[in-house]
Amino acid sequence: xxxxxxxxxxxxxxxxxxxxxxxxxxxxxxxxxxxxxxxxxxxxxxxxxxxxxxxxxxxxxxxxxxxxxxxxxxxxxxxxxxxxxxxxxxxxxxxxxxxxxxxxxxxxxxxxxxxxxxxxxxxxxxxxxxxxxxxxxxxxxxxxxxxxxxxxxxxxxxxxxxxxxxxxxxxxxxxxxxxxxxxxxxxxxxxxxxxxxxxxxxxxxxxxxxxxxxxxxxxxxxxxxxxxxxxxxxxxxxxxxxxxxxxxxxxxxxxxxxxxxxxxxxxxxxxxxxxxxxxxxxxxxxxxxxxxxxxxxxxxxxxxxxxxxxxxxxxxxxxxxxxxxxxxxxxxxxxxxxxxxxxxxxxxxxxxxxxxxxxxxxxxxxxxxxxxxxxxxxxxxxxxxxxxxxxxxxxxxxxxxxxx
Amino acid sequence: xxxxxxxxxxxxxxxxxxxxxxxxxxxxxxxxxxxxxxxxxxxxxxxxxxxxxxxxxxxxxxxxxxxxxxxxxxxxxxxxxxxxxxxxxxxxxxxxxxxxxxxxxxxxxxxxxxxxxxxxxxxxxxxxxxxxxxxxxxxxxxxxxxxxxxxxxxxxxxxxxxxxxxxxxxxxxxxxxxxxxxxxxxxxxxxxxxxxxxxxxxxxxxxxxxxxxxxxxxxxxxxxxxxxxxxxxxxxxxxxxxxxxxxxxxxxxxxxxxxxxxxxxxxxxxxxxxxxxxxxxxxxxxxxxxxxxxxxxxxxxxxxxxxxxxxxxxxxxxxxxxxxxxxxxxxxxxxxxxxxxxxxxxxxxxxxxxxxxxxxxxxxxxxxxxxxxxxxxxxxxxxxxxxxxxxxxxxxxxxxxxxxxxxxxxxxxxxxxxxxxxxxxxxxxxx
Numbered sequence: 001x002x003x004x005x006x007x008x009x010x011x012x013x014x015x016x017x018x019x020x021x022x023x024x025x026x027x028x029x030x031x032x033x034x035x036x037x038x039x040x041x042x043x044x045x046x047x048x049x050x051x052x053x054x055x056x057x058x059x060x061x062x063x064x065x066x067x068x069x070x071x072x073x074x075x076x077x078x079x080x081x082x083x084x085x086x087x088x089x090x091x092x093x094x095x096x097x098x099x100x101x102x103x104x105x106x107x108x109x110x111x112x113x114x115x116x117x118x119x120x121x122x123x124x125x126x127x128x129x130x131x132x133x134x135x136x137x138x139x140x141x142x143x144x145x146x147x148x149x150x151x152x153x154x155x156x157x158x159x160x161x162x163x164x165x166x167x168x169x170x171x172x173x174x175x176x177x178x179x180x181x182x183x184x185x186x187x188x189x190x191x192x193x194x195x196x197x198x199x200x201x202x203x204x205x206x207x208x209x210x211x212x213x214x215x216x217x218x219x220x221x222x223x224x225x226x227x228x229x230x231x232x233x234x235x236x237x238x239x240x241x242x243x244x245x246x247x248x249x250x251x252x253x254x255x256x257x258x259x260x261x262x263x264x265x266x267x268x269x270x271x272x273x274x275x276x277x278x279x280x281x282x283x284x285x286x287x288x289x290x291x292x293x294x295x296x297x298x299x300x301x302x303x304x305x306x307x308x309x310x311x312x313x314x315x316x317x318x319x320x321x322x323x324x325x326x327x328x329x330x331x332x333x334x335x336x337x338x339x340x341x342x343x344x345x346x347x348x349x350x351x352x353x354x355x356x357x358x359x360x361x362x363x364x365x366x367x368x369x370x371x372x373x374x375x376x377x378x379x380x381x382x383x384x385x386x387x388x389x390x391x392x393x394x395x396x397x398x399x400x401x402x403x404x
Numbered sequence: 405x406x407x408x409x410x411x412x413x414x415x416x417x418x419x420x421x422x423x424x425x426x427x428x429x430x431x432x433x434x435x436x437x438x439x440x441x442x443x444x445x446x447x448x449x450x451x452x453x454x455x456x457x458x459x460x461x462x463x464x465x466x467x468x469x470x471x472x473x474x475x476x477x478x479x480x481x482x483x484x485x486x487x488x489x490x491x492x493x494x495x496x497x498x499x500x501x502x503x504x505x506x507x508x509x510x511x512x513x514x515x516x517x518x519x520x521x522x523x524x525x526x527x528x529x530x531x532x533x534x535x536x537x538x539x540x541x542x543x544x545x546x547x548x549x550x551x552x553x554x555x556x557x558x559x560x561x562x563x564x565x566x567x568x569x570x571x572x573x574x575x576x577x578x579x580x581x582x583x584x585x586x587x588x589x590x591x592x593x594x595x596x597x598x599x600x601x602x603x604x605x606x607x608x609x610x611x612x613x614x615x616x617x618x619x620x621x622x623x624x625x626x627x628x629x630x631x632x633x634x635x636x637x638x639x640x641x642x643x644x645x646x647x648x649x650x651x652x653x654x655x656x657x658x659x660x661x662x663x664x665x666x667x668x669x670x671x672x673x674x675x676x677x678x679x680x681x682x683x684x685x686x687x688x689x690x691x692x693x694x695x696x697x698x699x700x701x702x703x704x705x706x707x708x709x710x711x712x713x714x715x716x717x718x719x720x721x722x723x724x725x726x727x728x729x730x731x732x733x734x735x736x737x738x739x740x741x742x743x744x745x746x747x748x749x750x751x752x753x754x755x756x757x758x759x760x761x762x763x764x765x766x767x768x769x770x771x772x773x774x775x776x777x778x779x780x781x782x783x784x785x786x787x788x789x790x791x792x793x794x795x796x797x798x799x800x801x802x803x804x805x806x807x808x809x810x811x812x813x814x815x816x817x818x819x820x821x822x823x824x825x826x827x828x829x830x831x832x833x834x835x
Contacts, residue, residue: 122440137816139770342675385673
């Protein structure tokens with residue numbers, strides 16, 4: 001006994017726009033669209049009226065004009081005569097530099113702390129939770145400012161390195177840690193160094209090839225080939241041999257004390273170091289929690305099953321636990337990298353010239369082009385975020401559990 | 405079996421031996437230490453290293469605290485009193501206490517007002533945070549924002565009263581029209597609220613001295629009070645917006661969905677500091693010419709937008725985690741969208757999202773310090789600006805930053821502990 005009601009027939013009535021579920025969503029969307037357009041029109045109208053009242057316009061010509069300010073830490077050649085565009089480019093590179101260094105160090109500290117939080121040692125466990133809780137629960141801006149203040153207050157000034165009986169000495173005669181910044185030897189690439197670098201890169205490719213081969217041998221023939229020591233040998237030996245064959249083309253330039261300051265070598269300003277440390281230590285606390293959660297997420301049965309198959313502890317870790325833990329760890333890890341990159345915009349608090357400091361700081365103040373500068377600034381960060389999200393989606397799809 | 409050995413002497417002992425105590429190394433403290441501190445050479449090394457580290461910290465910090473001086477009026481006097489000894493100069497905290505809490509421009513005879521507002525905040529939060537509190541107290545929570553506004557900003561009591569009257573009118577209009585449909589009720593409520601507020605604004609203008617407190621301008625707010633104001637206001641405002649955005653993103657209507665997606669992804673893709681720059685220098689261009697919206701309000705708008713996007717993502721996770729059956733069950737009961745969401749979906753989804761929401765709230769509260777960069781004088785701004793730059797206290801880093809760390813740690817740590825407690829309270833499944 002089935003009654004199939006006829007679909008409502010008859011002509012379309014206006015009231016159906018509100019009462020009929022088939023059409024109601026169109027009504028809502030139409031209203032939303034109208035409201036959105038009205039809102040944008042209102043904001044745009046206000047913007048135009050305000051710009052006219054202030055005698056301004058929207059133009060990006062300022063990017064081509066000379067910047068007229070110095071930047072104290074640059075990766076590419078830059079003088080105060082360069083354009084605002086080049087200043088922004090310096091800022092972009094500085095942002096990427098501190099983000100890259102920060103991600104690297106945060107990962108190392110975070111993984112170590114995360115693993116130690118699961119250690120057998122009660123004291124270490126407690127210490128690590130204290131570290132994680134303290135750093136997670138205090139704003140990163142405060143950490144940046146504290147570390148900057150500590151650097152300036154605790155580390156010696158370059159002038160302390162002078163004299164016959166200096167108050168401070170250089171580490172290994174090559175590294176100087178001063179309140180103004182860190183000095184390290186810089187490599188100088190002579191003729192023939194290209195060959196050495198090429199050999200080095202080739203040996204890195206060789207390591208991957210060798211590991212692939214070892215894996216294949218294990219999976220196909222069940223043959224165990226040790227990988228650790230051969231990899232180490234492939235990493236060092238060819239490059240060092242090539243280095244001596246080509247007559248030691250790469251030399252180091254050591255920082256030297258001349259006058260009141262060090263000259264030569266690589267110089268990292270205290271603001272860069274402080275920002276780098278603060279961001280890494282802060283983010284590492286979050287990464288440690290992710291790592292811990294990831295390791296705990298692999299059920300104990302997996303370890304026991306692997307052990308009952310006769311695998312050794314190292315192989316259990318490498319072949320069973322880590323691949324499963326990484327699937328849990330990596331997505332939040334990448335989102336922490338993203339956070340670190342966004343937090344690096346706090347550089348402006350310690351005077352490190354990243355993009356926020358150049359384009360969003362001095363350029364904005366000098367030219368008064370607030371709307372344009374902030375628009376470009378947002379666009380840059382948005383591009384980075386979207387790029388990283390895209391990479392993350394690709395990765396997630398690659399490691400997704402293959403279900404039926 | 406056989407009886408071969410039935411009469412022979414029992415080979416197996418048939419009385420129990422008295423229990424022996426375990427070996428000294430396998431019991432009590434020694435066992436615990438062996439298992440937890442000295443298991444293997446590597447663990448022992450780690451233990452010794454940590455002990456050394458703790459020893460260094462304690463011996464370094466103890467004299468600093470013990471010799472701390474609380475009563476001088478400048479760093480130079482502190483150094484004189486310490487006379488070369490290690491010691492903290494905590495007198496910067498006692499001398500600048502009010503500045504650290506309220507900023508340096510808030511009228512000093514009105515300090516009781518934000519203090520009272522803070523105490524009332526705790527009372528208002530009590531029924532929200534503690535599910536077993538009497539439900540009638542939620543009425544006070546609803547009234548609290550208006551009291552707090554009046555206490556902190558001053559002016560006539562009529563201003564918040566009129567706005568409150570608007571909301572009350574809106575509520576009754578909503579109740580009146582809710583029977584027709586939910587959206588009808590919302591529309592009627594919105595219109596009633598706006599009409600009453602618009603009509604009522606003549607009252608404070610006509611009687612500016614009716615039960616008035618001394619008015620304080622927004623730019624005079626500062627210190628930790630500013631962090632608290634920004635944190636509580638933005639978190640509570642961003643919750644409803646976040647729910648709407650999350651529902652919008654889940655919606656089957658493409659235009660609404662894409663508006664929400666673009667908003668959320670845009671906000672999440674840029675650092676908060678650029679949004680604060682927008683509040684500082686750009687947002688004013690988008691208001692009607694001649695209007696003068698003050699900086700605190702602009703900052704509140706941008707931080708709320710920022711937090712809404714993050715809360716929307718958390719709630720979307722909660723919505724996605726609900727089993728499909730819950731949606732279908734609601735449909736099969738014949739509930740419409742608004743009813744299904746209010747009665748079935750959101751209560752469960754919000755419960756799942758609580759840890760995430762608290763994480764966002766803690767993160768947001770920490771991020772309120774960023775306003776120091778657009779030269780507002782919150783706690784960090786006060787320390788960085790007026791206090792460290794003053795001649796008396798130039799160079800007192802550890803004490804001031806230690807205080808800032810301490811304050812933020814206390815607040816954020818207790819919020820996260822609270823959320824863990826609440827999760828246990830709300831766990832209705834049997835595990």
